Amino acid sequence: MNDQNIIEISKVEKRFGTFTAVSDFSLDLKEGEFFSLLGPSGCGKTTALRMIAGFQDHDAGTICIGGQEMADIPANKRPTNMVFQSYAIFPHLNVGDNVAFGLRKLGLSRAEIKTRVADALDMVELGGLQSRKADELSGGQRQRVALARALVMRPKVLLLDEPLSALDKNLRETMQLEMRRLQQRLGITFVMVTHDQYEAMTMSDRIGVMFAGKLEQVDKPEVIYARPCNRQVASFIGGMNFLNARMTGDGGGRMDVDVQGFGALTIDVNPNVRIHGTDLLVGIRPEQLEIGADRPEGYDGYLQGTVSDVAFYGESVHYYVQAPGTDDPIAVAVPNYFHTVDHKRGDTVWLGVQNASIIDLGARESQK
Amino acid sequence: MAGFLKTEAGKGLALSAPASLYVGLLVAGPLGILVAYSFWTQTYVDIDKTLTWANYIEAASDPLVRHLMLRSIAIAGAVTLATVALAYPIAYFIAFRTQKKTLWLLLITIPFWSSYLLRVFSWKLILGFNGVMNSALLTTGVIDEPLTFLLYNEFAVVLTLAHAWAPFAILPIYVSLQKVDRALLEAATDLGCSKLERFLRVTLPLTIPGIIAASLIIFIPTVGDYVTPSLVGGSQGKMIANLIQVQFGPANNWPLGATLSLVAMASVGFVAILFVVTTTALGRRIR
C-alpha cells in the first residue's frame, strides 16, 4: 500500500425514478488497498460498485480512477475488472478460454496468451485445468476462474460483488484467507461488496459501512468495531447492548455519565460521533461484560439482575440478564473455557463492566 | 404389476404411455407400410407384391425426381435462412429492447392462427398479375406495366413460406436469448468487449441451440410443403410434395409415391444432421 489515491469518488448520487439509491457518496481509495463496502441488502453498495465499474451511470458527482475522470469512459474501456456475484462464467467456453476471453482483445501473441492464462490459473491454484468445461466446475472452482479471468487483465482496481456469498461456510473461510493473501501479493486495489460483517472484518484494510444509500462510516475494521459512529453501525457489526445514559460532566476527552442500570461511570468521548448531547446512547459489547453469582471484584460499574434466557453457541455461552432500570435484557457472552453453563434461567447474577468498555454513541435523539 | 404401478417409474410410464404409444404407432405403422410399398410395384389395377428395388432405381435415375428433390431442399434452405435471418433481430428486440415482451409475442403469433391455406392464398392475391401489389403500384404510378416476376416462381414460394413460418423462428430464438444470463453480457463488457464483439462472442454462440431448433422446425416441414408450391409456385416453383401427391392421386402409383416419401425423408434427415453438425462445430470455434 502507498499513499497514492487510485480511486477518488466525490459527491456521487444515483436515483432510480424517485428512489435515491446512492447519495452524497465520497470516498478515496489508496493504491493496493483492500476495501469493503458493507451494508444490508438494498443499501446501495452494489449500485456504488457498478458505478465504479461503469455498468451504471451516475446522476451527479465525479468518479476518477488513476487520476482520470470516468464520466465518458464506458465499462469496457475502464481500468477495472469485476468478479460477479454469480461469477458469470461463459458456459460455451472452457476454463482456459474463459480466462483468455479479455486477453484476445489485446492483440497479444498466442504464446503470450497461453502463458498468461497458465500463470493466472496457477495463481488461483487451478493450474492445468484449462480444458475443463464450465459446467464441470464446483462452486469454489467457478469462483477461482472468475478471479483469474479478471486478474489476468491486470486491472488497476479489482471489483468484487459478493464474491463468496454462493459458497458454503468452510469454503468461504478458506477463500477469505486466500483472496487476502493474493491481494497482498499482487498489490492491486480490491473493492469488495459484502453483507457479511465477519468477511469484511477479516479481509479488509478499511471498511465502508452503508445504510440507505449513505456511507455512514469509513475506517479500519478494529476502529469500526471499537468506535462505531452511531447505533446503526454499532448494531450491524458485532453484538451490542444499547443503554441510555446522561452526561453529568466532561473535559479532556472524557466525560462523566450516569448509565442506566450501572450508575456513574467515566468514559472516553467517541471522536467518530457526529452529534453529541447530554442525553446519550452508550453501547457495551456482550463479551466485555463480566458475569458471576457473586459480585465480581475490580470493575467500575455493577448491576444485579435475573437470568431470563441462556443460549449455548458452542464456543461461547450467552446469558440474557433482566435488571431493574433497563428496558431490554442485557446480553453477556462468556467464552466456553470449561465446558460448563454456570447460570440457569431465574438465577440472580451480578454483572461488572470497565469504564473502557462503554462506547459513546452520541446524542440519543439522533438515533432510531 | 400392481406393485410396479405404485412406484414413480410405474406411474410415469402408465400416464405417458397412451400419448407415446399413439404417436409411436402412428409413426411406426405408416412408416412400415411405406417401406413395404416402396419394394412393391404398381400394375394397372393391382399391387405386385414381389420385392424389388425398381422404385428406388426409378427414383434415383429419373432426372425430374432429382431435380425436384434438389429444388425442394434449396427452396427449404433459402426459406430457413431468410426466416431465421429476418426473425433474429425481432427475437433480439423482444428479449432485450422492450418491456412489453408478452404483448409483442402475442402480436407476432396472432396472424398465424388464421388458416394457413388462406394466408398462402392471400400471397397469391398480393403477388398476382392483376393482384394487389401490381394494382397498387400502377395506381400510384410507380410502374407502367404489371410486374410479372412476382408470382409463380421460386421467389414467391420462398417469400410466402418465410411469412408462414415466422413465429416458429422467432419463438425458439427468443427463448434462447431470454436464457442468456445478463451477467455474462456485463462480464464480456467488463473484459473489454464492445457491443458488437459482445454479441458475436457471447450472445450469438449462446443462442446457437435456438437457431438450430428454429432452423430444423422450419426446414423439415418446408421441404415437404404442398400448399405453397401448388398455389404460388407455378411450374417453376413445384416441389417434391407435388410429385408425391400426384403419385398418390392422379397417377395412382402408390409404390413410387411411398418410395419418394421415404427418399424425401432420408434426404431431409441427412441435410438436417449435416446442418446441426456444421453449425455446432462453427459455434465451438467462436472463442
Next chain:
Amino acid sequence: MKIVTRFPWLLVYAIAYLIFLYAPVLLLPLFSFNDGTIVAFPMKGFTLKWYAGLSGQETLLQAMVNSLIVGLVTATVATSLGLFAARAYVRYQFKGREVSEGLVMLPLVIPGIIVASSMLVLFLSMGLKPSLTTVILGHVFLALPFAVSIMKSAFDDFDQSLEEAAFDLGESVIGTFRRVTLPIVAPGIIASLLVTFTVSFDEFVLAFFLSGNQPTLPVYIWSQIRFPAKLPNTLALGSLLLLASVVLLLTAEYFRRRSTKSA
C-alpha cells in the same frame, strides 16, 4: 455519464416486420367488403353481399359441421392424452421419459405430405375408408405436441407440495387430483382445448388426403379457391374464420396466462 439517445433501429425494424406479418392476413377482411370480384386496387365500394351469400350454401354448412366435429373430438382426445403425459413428464422420473417426450414432439417435424400420404396408405390397408374418423386420428397425432407442451407448462408451475398437503390432510389420490390438481391446472386444460381445436380446424393437407367424401372446411375452401367467381365469397368466409380463430386464441392466451399466474 451522458445519456445518448440513439435512433431505435430495432424498433423500426420490428414495426416493419409486423406490417409484413399482418398485411396478407388483413387483406382478406379488407377485400371481403369490396364491391367487385377482382382483388385489386382501387377498391370499388363497400358491400356485405359476399357475407350474405354464404348462408344457405349446403356444402359449406356441411363442411363447417364436419370441421366442428373433427375439431371437438380432436381437442378432447389430444388434451386428455396430453394431460396425462405432461403430468408424467413433470412429476415422475422414469426410464424412457426423455425418449417418450421426444416421441410426442415428433409430429411437429415430419413433413405434412409424408404424414398424410403414409397414413392414407396405412388406413386403407387396414380397411379403414377415408372419413372423418381417419381425419380425427390424424389430427390427434398433429395436435398432441401442442397439448403436451401447454399442459407441461401448466404442471411446471404447479407446486407439488400442494398435493402433498392434501394427502397430509387425509384426501385420497383421486380426491387430491379432483380437488387440488385439476382446479389449478384447469386454465391450462382450457388453453390446450382451444389451441388443439384451432390446429385441427385449420389443418388442410392431412384432411385433403384423409377426408374422402366428407370434406372439412379447409378442404372445401381449397375446392373454391380455383374458381375466380367464388373468390369474394371465399374471402368473406376466410375473414369469418380469421375472426373466430383470433377470438379463440386470445381466450386461450388469457387462460394460459391465468394458469401460470395462479400457481
